[in-house]
Amino acid sequence: MIDLKVADLPAFTHTPIDSISATHARVVEKFGTHTTRPLAYRLKQLESFYWALKDAEPALLEACSLDLGKSAYEAYLTEVGWVLNDIVFMHKNLKRFMKDEKAEDTSWTNWAMNPIIRKDPLGAALIIGAYNFPIQLSLGPLVGAIAAGCTAVLKPSESAPNAARVMQRVVEESLDPEGYAVVQGAIPETTKLLDCKWDIIFYTGSANVGKIIAKRAAxxxxxxxxxxxxxxxxxxxxxxxxxxxxxxxxxAKLLNVGQVCVSQNYIMVDRSILPAFLKELKQAFKEFQPNGAEDNEDYGKVINERQWQRLRDMLDSTKGKILIGGKTNKETLFFEPTVVQVEDQHDPLLADESFGPLIPILPVDNLDEAIRTANAIHATPLGLYPFGTKAETDKILASTRSGGASVNDAFFHASIPTLSFGGVGDSGTGAYRGRASFEAFTHRRSITTTPGWVEGLLDVRYPPFGAKKLKKLRGMTDLKPDFDRKGNRTGGGVWWLLGVSGSNK
Incomplete structure (x- = not known):
């Protein structure tokens, strides 16, 4: 696949719906053989997957350009290089991740049972990818599923068909065909996949579709x-x-034309600093795009006409004032980064997630107003970006909720591949990336092994019961507090014993 080009691949076609049940049955049956559990199998899959992606790198970069207008630099940084590094990280650390864990704070009466936590694969996984980062958001979770010992079916986004075609070729030529497959399509194919019983479903995308998937999974x-x-x-x-x-x-808004789930949807600015901020924003535009966005090869396009029209409608409906940008071209799906000053938190630009290069600016009188507004607009966003002193940013973090946050920056927390990433409440559930990707597809199975020689200790659980057994049970199981009735620290069991002995004198 070293010389693979997108044009060499078959045209994007939907997987026949009547074949999906058989694909599901195949990966479920493969997991049932338990051959995906050993470390050697998982490492072999990761190794083969890495080199197949490496060989297909030119085609993957080309696909991102065709689908999203991404430059090779941006596509490698946020897509191909990201996944390659993810595989290497997982390969280096997988043996450690898989090791059994000793239970914490085991009492002496439980120590003999050797309580451990074993890392079991969840089973057959369905992974539904997104179009904005079609490689990263599809293959990143797949790396986690492979590392965890799961089998999986990947359903890439049909909105990025060229990336989907290349990924299908890579998966089919590098991974165990009995354990891993790709299903192409849109709503009918996804619906058929959701008709099947999976052991875990991993979805990246909009909240509206997320609700549908959660209901079907339930x-x-x-x-x-x-x-x-x-x-x-x-x-x-x-x-x-x-x-x-x-x-x-x-x-944050220039990257991938603002089609980033963690990109800021709006900026609240203290009125006292608003003129200085707008001045610096205009200067930054000149530095980043000296010839304008339309002639900038590092600036991509909106994914398709439907999404372009949605953004255009949002811009047309705002009551705010355009300060920078505003140019669009439906034929080329071009949408210039556009700064709009709004005066109302209910403005259409703030009412919905733009998922594009719209930059609403909402002036506020003080920090307390900003915090109240943020909580009112969306109580649990995926990201939060406070700029200010440590005291101010600490107050913001303490008074709000979000999946993650980057202090004095824009979604830097989401750019670290080994840092756990996920939403909370309306912005999602669960997390992945780095070790968290392994854990997302893993069941932490608690196990104890009771030896025969402890039967003398276990007699407290056998009837008949009485005061003597209760006293023995208390002595074996009761933990002593390190605090008194007023909440003062007492030093725990040692000081408790000293206090008892002193009170008897």
Missing amino acids: ETLTPVVLELGGKNPAIITASADPRLAARRLLW
């Missing part, structure tokens, strides 16, 4: 990981550095 008590989006706020206090805030938040 019908069969299937656990889910939902990586959704949200109306992510950025808050710029009066003490913030306007230049740093402008540059860092603008970068």
Whole structure:
């Protein structure tokens, strides 16, 4: 596959719906053979997967350009290189991740039973990818499933068909065909996949579709990981550095044309610093795009006409004032980064997640107003971006909730491949990346082994019961507090014993 090009692949076609049940049965049956559990099998799959992706790198970069207009630099940074590094990290650490764990704080009466936590694969996984980062958000979870010893079916986004075609070729030519498969398609194919009983479903995408998947999964008590989006706020206090805030938040909207689930959806700026911030924002535009966005090869396009029209409708419906940008081209799916000053938290640009290069600015009178507004617009966004002093940003973090946060930056927390990433509440459930990807597809199975020689200790559990056995049970199991009735620290069991002995004198 070293010389593979997108044009060499078959055209994007939907998987026949009547074949999906058989694909599901195949990966379920493969998991039932237990051959995916050994470390050697998992390492072999990761190794083969790595080199297949490496060989297909030019085609993957080309696909990202065709689907999203991504430059080779951006596609490698956020897609191909990301997944390659993820595989290497998992390969190096998998043996350690798989090791049994000793139970914490085991009492002497339980020590003999050797309580441990074993890492069992959950089983057959369904992974539903997204279009904005079609490689990373599809193959990243798949790496976790392979590492955990699961089998899996991947359903890439049909909105990024070229990336989906390349990924299918890579999976089919590198991974065990009995354990891993790709299903292509849209709503009918996804619906058929959800008709099947899975051991875990991993979905990345919108909250509306996430609700549908959660409901379908609940019908069969299937656990889910939902990586959704949200109306992510950025808050710029009066003490913030306007230049740093402008540059860092603008970068977040230029990357992938703002089609990033953790990108800020709106920026609240203290009125006292608003003129300085807008000045720095205009300067940053000149530095990042000296010839404008339309002639910038590092700036991509909106994924398709439907999403472009949605963004255009949002911009047309706002009551705010356009300060920067506003140019669009439906034929090329171009949408210029557009800064709009709004005066109302109910403005259409803030009411929904834009998932594009719209940059609403909402002036606020003080930090307390910003916090109240952030909590009112979306109580549990995927990301939160406070700019200001440590005291101010600590107050923001203590007074809000979010899946993650980057202080004095834009979604840097989401750019660290080994840092656990996930939403909370409306922005999702579960987490992955790095070790968390392994754990997302793993069941922590508690196990004890009771030897015959402890039967003398276990007589307390056998009837008949009485005061003598209760006293013995208390002595074996009761933990002594390290606090008194007023909450003062007492030193725990040692000081408790000293106190008892002193009171008897």
